[in-house]
Amino acid sequence: MKKLINDPGDVVADALRGVEAAHSDRVRVDHENKIVYRKDSPRQGKVGLISGGGSGHEPMHSGFVGLGMLDAACCGEVFTSPVPDQMMAATTAVDGGAGVLHIVKNYTGDVMNFEMAAEMAEADSGVRVASIVTDDDVAVQDSLYTAGRRGVGVTVLLEKIVGAAAEEGRDLDAVLELAKKVNGHGRSMGMALTSCTVPAAGKPTFELADDEIEMGIGIHGEPGRQKKPLAPAREIAQELVDPILADHDFSGAPAIVMLNGMGGTPLIELYLMFGEVAKILEAQGVSVARNLVGNYITSLEMAGCSLTVLRADDDLLKLWDAPVNTPGLRWGC
Numbered sequence: 559m560k561k562l563i564n565d566p567g568d569v570v571a572d573a574l575r576g577v578e579a580a581h582s583d584r585v586r587v588d589h590e591n592k593i594v595y596r597k598d599s600p601r602q603g604k605v606g607l608i609s610g611g612g613s614g615h616e617p618m619h620s621g622f623v624g625l626g627m628l629d630a631a632c633c634g635e636v637f638t639s640p641v642p643d644q645m646m647a648a649t650t651a652v653d654g655g656a657g658v659l660h661i662v663k664n665y666t667g668d669v670m671n672f673e674m675a676a677e678m679a680e681a682d683s684g685v686r687v688a689s690i691v692t693d694d695d696v697a698v699q700d701s702l703y704t705a706g707r708r709g710v711g712v713t714v715l716l717e718k719i720v721g722a723a724a725e726e727g728r729d730l731d732a733v734l735e736l737a738k739k740v741n742g743h744g745r746s747m748g749m750a751l752t753s754c755t756v757p758a759a760g761k762p763t764f765e766l767a768d769d770e771i772e773m774g775i776g777i778h779g780e781p782g783r784q785k786k787p788l789a790p791a792r793e794i795a796q797e798l799v800d801p802i803l804a805d806h807d808f809s810g811a812p813a814i815v816m817l818n819g820m821g822g823t824p825l826i827e828l829y830l831m832f833g834e835v836a837k838i839l840e841a842q843g844v845s846v847a848r849n850l851v852g853n854y855i856t857s858l859e860m861a862g863c864s865l866t867v868l869r870a871d872d873d874l875l876k877l878w879d880a881p882v883n884t885p886g887l888r889w890g891c
Contacts, residue, residue, distance in 0.1 A: 621886025
């Protein structure tokens with residue numbers, strides 16, 4: 559294992575010190591509870607937004623804390639859910655009197671712990687809490703970590719869009735309905751060229767031969783649909799697009815498309831893949847109105863990519879274009 563770390567047990571704590579050193583103009587860090595907060599939270603009268611999960615997926619979620627996105631992110635150990643006490647602390651800290659939305663990826667530990675935190679916060683502090691569970695991965699119906707589909711790339715798009723809605727003053731019910739709309743109209747599919755190595759494990763999560771790829775992987779390295787021979791990018795792009803378009807109708811509306819790197823794939827390959835994906839989508843009648851290309855929801859140093867397609871409308875595009883200023887996403891400021 560070759561990694562730029564001090565000790566495998568201190569990776570998250572050490573990284574959060576780096577986050578604070580790099581972005582103290584935008585965020586503050588509760589090191590005891592491993593929570594990254596928007597520097598000016600809580601905002602009175604604004605719906606608070608919190609998310610979180612295991613570390614190792616950066617910039618999600620800590621990199622999406624700031625103006626126009628999250629008010630707080632709870633950081634678990636690598637690929638391990640945060641605990642309810644972290645989530646409750648974040649919930650009460652960001653409440654500005656308008657309630658708090660929990661944005662939860664569909665992984666059993668995350669769902670269970672966020673539910674417990676919501677109950678604790680409501681009982682102890684009277685905070686009104688609503689939750690959205692993202693489940694956009696079309697690769698498998700159930701996985702090692704979930705009942706139902708995994709929550710993956712649409713989580714990033716949802717945090718941006720819902721963050722903008724909260725920023726402009728929409729109430730908790732409206733923000734929740736918007737979150738449901740985004741989750742309902744977004745689909746994702748991923749693939750891996752290599753595994754990744756969790757620092758505490760010290761060895762790759764799974765094995766792939768030099769001439770193999772894994773189609774349909776999860777963000778923790780969970781196996782997907784099948785191992786396949788390595789193929790040209792245009793063929794891999796087709797295998798990402800086809801199950802997404804088969805699962806939802808994206809015709810007749812603009813789409814927001816994210817071609818996401820899993821952490822170990824250079825941008826030249828990600829842009830090449832986006833070019834292939836865009837060509838296929840346009841041929842299928844899907845109009846790409848907005849896009850993201852880069853590392854936004856990663857799996858440590860895994861090589862590979864994922865595709866997320868969101869059916870949008872004028873309201874979603876307006877919210878997407880609204881200003882955002884976070885360590886991992888910034889425009890309009």
